[in-house]
Amino acid sequence: MLDAKIPSGPLAEKWNKHKFDLKLVNPSNKRKYDIIVVGTGLAGASAAASLAELGYNVKAFCFQDSPRRAHSIAAQGGINAAKNYPNDGDSVFRLFYDTIKGGDYRSREGNVYRLAEVSVNIIDQCVAQGVPFAREYGGLLDNRSFGGAQVSRTFYARGQTGQQLLLGAYSALNRQINLGKVKMYTRSEMLDVVTVDGKAQGIITRNLIDGTVETHAGHAVLLCTGGYGNVFYLSTNAMGSNVTAAWRAHKRGAYMANPCYTQIHPTCIPVSGDHQSKLTLMSESLRNDGRVWAPKTVELAQKIQKGEIKAIDLKEDERDYFLERKYPSFGNLVPRDVASRNAKQVCDEGRGVGKTGLAVYLDFADSIKRLGEDTVAAKYGNLFDMYRQITDENPYKLPMRIYPAVHYTMGGLWVDYNLMTSIPGLYALGEANFSDHGANRLGASALMQGLADGYFVIPYTLGDYLAKIGPAPIDANRPEFAKVKSEVEDRIKTLLSLRGNKTVDEYHRDLGKIMWEYCGMSRDAEGLKKAKGMISELRADFWKNVIVLGENEEVNQSLEKAGRVADFLELGELMIDDALNRDESCGGHFREEYQTPEGEALRNDDDFAYVAAWAYQGDNMPEELHKEQLEFENVKLTQRSYK
Amino acid sequence: MSGNMNLTLKVWRQKNSSTSGKFVTYKAPEISPDMSFLEMLDVVNEGLVKKSEDPIQFDHDCREGICGMCSLVINGEPHGPKRATTTCQLHMRSFNDGDTIVIEPWRASAFPVVKDLAVDRSSFDRIQQAGGYVSIGTGGVPDANEIAIPKVIADEAFNSATCIGCGACVAACKNASAMLFVSAKISQYAMLPQGQPERYARAEAMVLQMDDEGFGGCTNTYACEAQCPKEIKVTNIARMNREFFNAEFIKG
Numbered sequence: 078m079l080d081a082k083i084p085s086g087p088l089a090e091k092w093n094k095h096k097f098d099l100k101l102v103n104p105s106n107k108r109k110y111d112i113i114v115v116g117t118g119l120a121g122a123s124a125a126a127s128l129a130e131l132g133y134n135v136k137a138f139c140f141q142d143s144p145r146r147a148h149s150i151a152a153q154g155g156i157n158a159a160k161n162y163p164n165d166g167d168s169v170f171r172l173f174y175d176t177i178k179g180g181d182y183r184s185r186e187g188n189v190y191r192l193a194e195v196s197v198n199i200i201d202q203c204v205a206q207g208v209p210f211a212r213e214y215g216g217l218l219d220n221r222s223f224g225g226a227q228v229s230r231t232f233y234a235r236g237q238t239g240q241q242l243l244l245g246a247y248s249a250l251n252r253q254i255n256l257g258k259v260k261m262y263t264r265s266e267m268l269d270v271v272t273v274d275g276k277a278q279g280i281i282t283r284n285l286i287d288g289t290v291e292t293h294a295g296h297a298v299l300l301c302t303g304g305y306g307n308v309f310y311l312s313t314n315a316m317g318s319n320v321t322a323a324w325r326a327h328k329r330g331a332y333m334a335n336p337c338y339t340q341i342h343p344t345c346i347p348v349s350g351d352h353q354s355k356l357t358l359m360s361e362s363l364r365n366d367g368r369v370w371a372p373k374t375v376e377l378a379q380k381i382q383k384g385e386i387k388a389i390d391l392k393e394d395e396r397d398y399f400l401e402r403k404y405p406s407f408g409n410l411v412p413r414d415v416a417s418r419n420a421k422q423v424c425d426e427g428r429g430v431g432k433t434g435l436a437v438y439l440d441f442a443d444s445i446k447r448l449g450e451d452t453v454a455a456k457y458g459n460l461f462d463m464y465r466q467i468t469d470e471n472p473y474k475l476p477m478r479i480y481p482a483v484h485y486t487m488g489g490l491w492v493d494y495n496l497m498t499s500i501p502g503l504y505a506l507g508e509a510n511f512s513d514h515g516a517n518r519l520g521a522s523a524l525m526q527g528l529a530d531g532y533f534v535i536p537y538t539l540g541d542y543l544a545k546i547g548p549a550p551i552d553a554n555r556p557e558f559a560k561v562k563s564e565v566e567d568r569i570k571t572l573l574s575l576r577g578n579k580t581v582d583e584y585h586r587d588l589g590k591i592m593w594e595y596c597g598m599s600r601d602a603e604g605l606k607k608a609k610g611m612i613s614e615l616r617a618d619f620w621k622n623v624i625v626l627g628e629n630e631e632v633n634q635s636l637e638k639a640g641r642v643a644d645f646l647e648l649g650e651l652m653i654d655d656a657l658n659r660d661e662s663c664g665g666h667f668r669e670e671y672q673t674p675e676g677e678a679l680r681n682d683d684d685f686a687y688v689a690a691w692a693y694q695g696d697n698m699p700e701e702l703h704k705e706q707l708e709f710e711n712v713k714l715t716q717r718s719y720k
Numbered sequence: 721m722s723g724n725m726n727l728t729l730k731v732w733r734q735k736n737s738s739t740s741g742k743f744v745t746y747k748a749p750e751i752s753p754d755m756s757f758l759e760m761l762d763v764v765n766e767g768l769v770k771k772s773e774d775p776i777q778f779d780h781d782c783r784e785g786i787c788g789m790c791s792l793v794i795n796g797e798p799h800g801p802k803r804a805t806t807t808c809q810l811h812m813r814s815f816n817d818g819d820t821i822v823i824e825p826w827r828a829s830a831f832p833v834v835k836d837l838a839v840d841r842s843s844f845d846r847i848q849q850a851g852g853y854v855s856i857g858t859g860g861v862p863d864a865n866e867i868a869i870p871k872v873i874a875d876e877a878f879n880s881a882t883c884i885g886c887g888a889c890v891a892a893c894k895n896a897s898a899m900l901f902v903s904a905k906i907s908q909y910a911m912l913p914q915g916q917p918e919r920y921a922r923a924e925a926m927v928l929q930m931d932d933e934g935f936g937g938c939t940n941t942y943a944c945e946a947q948c949p950k951e952i953k954v955t956n957i958a959r960m961n962r963e964f965f966n967a968e969f970i971k972g
Contacts, residue, residue: 204861212874216870247848349754
């Protein structure tokens with residue numbers, strides 16, 4: 078059994094008590110410690126800035142050309158906080174409760190309560206930095222209800238909350254760079270982690286401009302490298318988002334937890350053809366006023382697919398508003414996993430729309446009739462424009478077409494309450510860890526978790542470890558560094574020697590299709606077993622027939638992509654093992670064999686109320702499963718119902 | 721919806737910052753009007769890789785118009801022909817069958833070419849590092865609602881804050897001036913109460929860093945505003961000039 082080191086005592090006092098129990102580093106000793114932060118999204122930038130402010134020397138790394146480009150920037154909707162400014166009954170406990178329930182009771186009470194507790198500090202911090210949140214005419218902050226929450230606790234900045242929060246963290250980071258406390262390495266990709274006597278003491282990076290393989294030593298390493306949604310090839314992630322840093326750490330001993338928990342977001346713009354490189358999300362706030370429907374019959378759907386008739390030609394009684402029909406009380410506002418699965422079912426029945434038949438309608442006609450086009454435009458204008466830009470269709474006149482897409486990965490590196498992985502000195506923050514969202518993440522809580530980890534958790538918990546190991550300098554001349562460096566160089570050489578006949582993107586696309594088909598919105602044992610074989614064959618083929626052009630000592634996109642896809646090919650198989658192991662349905666993990674008579678996810682709390690943490694055992698060896706039992710002392714486990 | 725297109729591309733190829741570059745012509749056959757501009761380049765690159773030719777390097781990441789990483793001067797216009805649109809959100813239906821499309825990197829001495837169409841914009845980061853922040857640490861700040869900000873001011877500051885730092889303003893300017901970019905950040909803080917304590921020191925530090933990086937001055941052609949994918953207004957530049965002037969004045 079894994080120990081998450083959750084502090085004892087009443088839920089509401091755990092974090093406070095723990096903060097007192099943690100050891101402190103003497104202020105004059107802090108400058109003797111070097112901290113490595115990989116990734117500069119919300120978690121990484123906020124952690125790097127906050128640790129540098131405390132006095133530690135920080136080295137921060139990102140693969141993009143600037144720390145401001147990290148994919149946190151693309152978050153649209155908002156950030157939750159239990160401020161209760163609207164006086165509508167919110168509280169830390171209610172945010173905690175909603176998050177635990179939304180995660181389908183597969184997250185830790187202690188972590189989630191802490192997240193809800195520090196959520197209020199995040200908003201204060203961001204406002205003090207000059208983040209321009211939406212305001213009321215009285216000058217105070219505006220809140221909205223988001224993702225079906227019963228209270229208005231979401232702070233937002235038009236449709237670009239992620240960009241504004243990231244620019245706030247980036248500004249704090251810039252201040253520390255200017256003060257000389259952070260050294261920033263852009264266009265640098267972490268390719269491995271170095272452990273000495275079982276502790277993380279450094280990383281190996283590749284300079285993406287000239288190919289130099291570099292060694293960096295530090296007293297601790299923080300991975301803030303985001304999620305692995307691009308294992309599906311098509312996702313709402315940025316093109317460069319990848320699992321390599323986390324996967325390399327996994328292969329050095331860090332457990333990977335619940336990798337099969339992935340979130341499929343219901344309101345994305347459908348695929349238009351084989352050239353598609355990524356999917357674009359539209360904020361789920363659209364479901365507040367849009368009605369989801371599909372044609373009632375396959376015949377009508379086929380006519381639409383062929384372009385013989387349009388959506389607006391269908392009469393009311395020829396339309397099936399399937400979410401409103403099946404879930405009369407929540408209607409179009411059911412959680413993400415439920416909305417996504419229902420859209421897929423409708424399309425699987427042959428009632429999908431669009432050329433491909435892989436879409437359902439999101440219709441604003443009623444709202445426009447009720448509120449007027451101007452009001453609808455004021456609320457959703459930017460999203461309607463974006464939709465029009467991409468599809469060349471006018472959503473004020475024709476219903477939008479939407480389809481679910483991979484959006485977020487709840488799984489990630491296993492961490493304890495201090496955010497430390499199973500390798501001492503190696504931490505994981507933000508989407509890169511697994512700890513707070515259980516089997517399904519609620520809207521507007523990813524930004525909250527990234528910033529909570531970086532601003533308010535790691536500055537406390539890291540000090541405890543540093544105080545224990547002491548400030549003696551880390552010696553980068555130890556043989557362990559040279560050994561890992563040469564392994565990284567060998568792998569680069571091997572990749573560059575592959576001059577087969579299939580491009581990296583072709584392999585990535587093939588992997589994505591297998592993952593989406595067999596390990597996507599719904600899974601079953603038979604399909605998962607089949608997919609496992611397919612991936613293993615694909616991986617073997619990759620190492621024989623992939624084309625990797627050019628040399629190491631140059632900008633080389635072939636090489637960069639090949640390294641990342643090679644890691645996705647290994648991760649994919651572990652996700653399938655995890656999905657096969659979990660003989661239940663919960664949140665985003667829906668196993669066809671385990672559902673209620675109404676078709677809802679059916680949990681098995683007796684046997685599966687645990688975190689599945691996988692330990693790497695060597696190439697082509699089955700991974701070892703470690704379990705962390707989840708204890709629920711403050712909430713009662715119930716069957717989610719949105720009827 | 722029209723059928724697929726056959727296009728000719730004239731693409732700037734340059735191995736690295738220390739070599740000179742040249743235009744190379746490529747065919748882009750069977751391009752769907754539903755593709756984004758970058759997906760069209762992906763297709764061309766797949767073809768190049770299959771022939772063991774070096775793919776065209778270009779910067780891109782989020783492909784939803786917000787990260788600011790994509791660039792490209794397309795037929796002489798930064799981010800191409802559509803207003804208020806980044807290259808990643810430009811779709812091929814904006815072009816016609818048989819077109820020849822000229823694709824170049826941002827051209828400015830403060831943005832040296834990294835490879836082909838990718839340039840080094842770290843000068844932008846250094847300007848932000850010089851003063852683009854409020855000097856507060858984590859924790860110990862007042863409750864968020866203790867700072868009331870009139871909605872009109874908050875909205876105006878927001879308009880400045882929407883800059884994505886792509887550098888199109890520099891590429892559009894005949895002087896390669898970065899004033900629209902720098903003034904957007906200076907304006908955001910100059911308008912907000914949180915920015916007041918360091919208002920003038922910030923303006924001075926950021927402007928001096930901008931000059932050190934080798935960006936040109938502004939001669940009021942407004943090309944930057946016309947090409948900005950986020951429609952940042954040149955009024956920010958007027959505000960920056962006033963802030964910078966006041967900074968000198970206040971120093972005495």
